[in-house]
Amino acid sequence: MKIIETNLNFEIEKFKKPLGFKGKFLNGAWQVVVYLKSKDNYSIGIGTQSVLWSESNVFSENSEAGGNALMFATTQFALKLLKGKKIENPVKTLEEIFPLVHNFAKKITGRNDLRETFTLNSLVAVDNALWILYAKENNKLNFFEMLPEEYRKYFKYRHEKIACIPLISYAVSIEEIEKMINEGFFVLKIKIGSDPEGDGDREKMLKWDMERIKSIHEKFKNYYTPFTKNGKLPYYFDANGRYDSKDRLKKLIDFIDKIGALDQVIIIEEPFPEELEIDVNDLPVRIVADESAHTDKNVIERSQMGYKGVALKPIAKTLSMTLKILNEAEKRKMDYFCADLTVIPILVEWNKIFSSGIKTFPELKIPIVESNGFQYYKNWEIMLKYHPFYNKMWVKPKNGIFNLDEEFYNLSGGIFEISEHYKNLVM
Incomplete structure (x- = not known):
């Protein structure tokens, strides 16, 4: 063409x-x-x-x-x-x-x-x-049919349920987290690496992170979910490259172990600035690459450093590059899942259809996909109506779960359908 x-x-x-x-x-x-x-x-x-x-x-x-x-x-x-x-x-x-x-x-x-x-x-x-x-x-x-065979082979599943992961940023209160859990969300993605006084002091950052994690764990450590193999709520910590040394990260991990939360940690994502090429093979948690895995080449490098997982982001790094990243992750037996970029409802479907075919994290019983736009966009409900199939049951999570039926798969989440709203911006 x-x-x-x-x-x-x-x-x-x-x-x-x-x-x-x-x-x-x-x-x-x-x-x-x-x-x-x-x-x-x-x-x-x-x-x-x-x-x-x-x-x-x-x-x-x-x-x-x-x-x-x-x-x-x-x-x-x-x-x-x-x-x-x-x-x-x-x-x-x-x-x-x-x-x-x-x-x-x-x-x-x-x-x-x-x-x-x-x-x-x-x-x-x-x-x-x-x-x-x-x-x-x-x-x-059809999403799966259009993929080249060298990548299609990794999409072996057609999951009926995908857990939606909301975002717990610095300002989200314990009460707000409790409300999310009561609504059915069970994977807690917690932003760490805050700069509490705006002075770049990493010791203050570490102290803030420790207190934040302790307060969350003390409140929710006994909560049950049927969607994990140990029945506990899984923790997913995203540092966005804010930790400046392995020693400082080990202090955080030791603290998490001390308070009895280590067995609930399924991800520590991007702890270091990517220029710090630190070997993490000896750390007792799964370290996951996100921003540092720009391309498939970077996935090879991160795997050699001991990273055990990678965040897949077709909505942030292109579907084309994400397929190549997936290919390298599979070769290296890394775990993976689809993460968000606080995208709009139509783009969530690209992550969902991708997630619906790939393997699940070993600690979990169902796959996960991050989607936090509903928490942050002022006009989320309006944007939902830009979705050609906004009234379908699979568009919104119910009790924290996206329920995918035959229609979802037949329509590939609606990604091929033209949204009149966005069409009017360019035609």
């Missing part, structure tokens, strides 16, 4: 409260919409930008809007490369354009050391549009 026309637009969705991680806060997210047209078909791709998550240096060096504008300009450059280009398949196309797009992003951000995740995040809407157009052109309007 040949791309003969492109278009691009965005809208800003505000958060109802600031979202805190990496010691900083976000007030909203740009939703990017891409239009691609071939001779016989067209597609709409959507992506959520997160400059803070993908490249915190760019976030720090610019205003929130300025950083987003740089990422948006990167998406525009990618579309210029695609116009007039013949497409064999999306994975190969991403491989071809990525070096050029990344060099452009380096220039406009002024950072030669720009993290590849920044550029991948800028390409999500482009990649989604490519996959939808590719599926239409090849008459494969």
Whole structure:
């Protein structure tokens, strides 16, 4: 297929409260919409930008809007490369354009050391549009059928239930956590690495994290869930690279062990800045890569350092790159799951359909997918109605669980259906 026309637009969705991680806060997210047209078909791709998550240096060096504008300009450059280009398949196309797009992003951000995740995040809407157009052109309007065989083999399952993971950021109270648990959410993703006094003091950070974890564990240590093999609530700690040494992380792990919570920890994600290439083979918990696993090559490196898992993010690093990451994770017997980027309802479906076919974490009885947009977006209920199938039972979690039926699989979560709202932004 040949791309003969492109278009691009965005809208800003505000958060109802600031979202805190990496010691900083976000007030909203740009939703990017891409239009691609071939001779016989067209597609709409959507992506959520997160400059803070993908490249915190760019976030720090610019205003929130300025950083987003740089990422948006990167998406525009990618579309210029695609116009007039013949497409064999999306994975190969991403491989071809990525070096050029990344060099452009380096220039406009002024950072030669720009993290590849920044550029991948800028390409999500482009990649989604490519996959939808590719599926239409090849008459494969089914998520699993459109995947190349080398990746399709990993999607062996058709799960009926997927647990939804909400986000417990720095400002979420114990009372709010209790409300989530009572509503059926059982995996607690807890942001650690706070900068409580805004002075960058890592000792204060460690103390704050210890107190935070202790208060949560004391309150919920005896809660039961039928969805884990030990019946306890699993803890998932996300540090976003805030720990500056293995010694400091070991102090945290020793503390978690001391308070009797270690057997409930299923993930410690991205403890270190990625430039600290620290061997974690001897740590008694599963260390998981997220931002540092930009590409499949990085997964190989992290595995060699002792990382036992990787967060898969088709909604943040493109489906094309995520398939390659999955391939390397499987070769190295790593665990994996789909994590969020505080994306909008339609994009949650890309994570859900991906998660519905892959293996489950060994400690859990059902697979997990992170989705926290409902906690943070001011207009979440309005955005739900932009979903072509917003009234279907599988769109919203019930008692913390996404229930997937035959219709969900027949429609691939609705990812191939055009949303009129987003269509109107580019057509």
